[in-house]
Amino acid sequence: MDSFFRLGSFPCPIYCRTRDKTDEHNTSGRAFIETLWRDYATFLDPDVLQRATLNMPAVFWELYVAQALHSSGINLQSQARTKQNKKGPDLFAINPDVWIEAVMPEMGYGPDAMQLEKLGVAYEVPVDPVILRLRNAFETKARLMMEYIQAKIVQPEQATVIAIGGTMIAGIGEALIPRIAKALLGVGDPVLHIGLTTGRAIDHSIEHRDGVSKKSGIVVKTDPFLDPQYAHISAVIHSACNWVTHPARPGTDFTVFYNENANVKLPQGWLPVCEEYWRENDQFRSARLEG
Numbered sequence: 001m002d003s004f005f006r007l008g009s010f011p012c013p014i015y016c017r018t019r020d021k022t023d024e025h026n027t028s029g030r031a032f033i034e035t036l037w038r039d040y041a042t043f044l045d046p047d048v049l050q051r052a053t054l055n056m057p058a059v060f061w062e063l064y065v066a067q068a069l070h071s072s073g074i075n076l077q078s079q080a081r082t083k084q085n086k087k088g089p090d091l092f093a094i095n096p097d098v099w100i101e102a103v104m105p106e107m108g109y110g111p112d113a114m115q116l117e118k119l120g121v122a123y124e125v126p127v128d129p130v131i132l133r134l135r136n137a138f139e140t141k142a143r144l145m146m147e148y149i150q151a152k153i154v155q156p157e158q159a160t161v162i163a164i165g166g167t168m169i170a171g172i173g174e175a176l177i178p179r180i181a182k183a184l185l186g187v188g189d190p191v192l193h194i195g196l197t198t199g200r201a202i203d204h205s206i207e208h209r210d211g212v213s214k215k216s217g218i219v220v221k222t223d224p225f226l227d228p229q230y231a232h233i234s235a236v237i238h239s240a241c242n243w244v245t246h247p248a249r250p251g252t253d254f255t256v257f258y259n260e261n262a263n264v265k266l267p268q269g270w271l272p273v274c275e276e277y278w279r280e281n282d283q284f285r286s287a288r289l290e291g
Helices: 013-022 030-044 048-052 056-071 128-150 181-184
Strands: 075-077 091-094 097-102 159-165 187-194 200-206 212-215 217-222 235-239 257-258 272-282 282-290
Touching: 013 030, 013 056, 030 056, 048 056, 056 091, 056 097, 056 159, 056 217, 056 235, 097 128, 128 159, 128 181, 181 187, 181 235, 181 257, 187 272
Parallel strands: 097 159, 159 235, 257 272
Antiparallel strands: 075 091, 091 097, 187 200, 212 217, 235 257, 272 282
């Protein structure tokens, strides 16, 4: 098999710097990308190498999702068999049938774009800007998945998953409630209930927060998994993994969010190695699966 990296001048600077070994940080992940390409390219579109020269991080994410799912026992099928020269989602698995569409949001444009912080300077880790980028990525792929359903590429009994990579907008650290959860499930921060007379904690809950305001004042709804309009999406996968920093066991960095209102539900534990989240009536639940 040919190398993932081609000679020539290409639009993606990360691709070129990694290939040419002019960027010590990215170059250290070059061997990992070559391994992903060698072992998992069969599950992706035939044009993956050409797309990598335009946006290497996005192609890395597709390859890593394929590795993590396949390594966890998900029965992925090659693109030649599943798409049959048709357009469609990025990955397909059987038993059960699941279509997976991958996306990696970037910093964005305009007044709500995320800003690169200066190295060595203390700053507040952004929350709402990240939520807006994650929510926008979900919206884009949810619309595309509906187009695939309407075109009968995705059949009514087949589940759909959107895999959102957070590499380009990861920031530093995560709160107790992941930002991707705040973009999907209408939840905010943890709330501790204190007794007025005792001053002691008597209960705890999760704040209900179903919207984030843009700079323009427009409120973006952040509860699509509570909205019947998005019942065609079964679940969302998320990770901030990248080609340099990644776990020894693929998928242990994944979080999976199930849509309890989905038309085609995926069973909890579908991905056996992950942290999974779901809403159970008004409660927010999570579980760590070790496979």
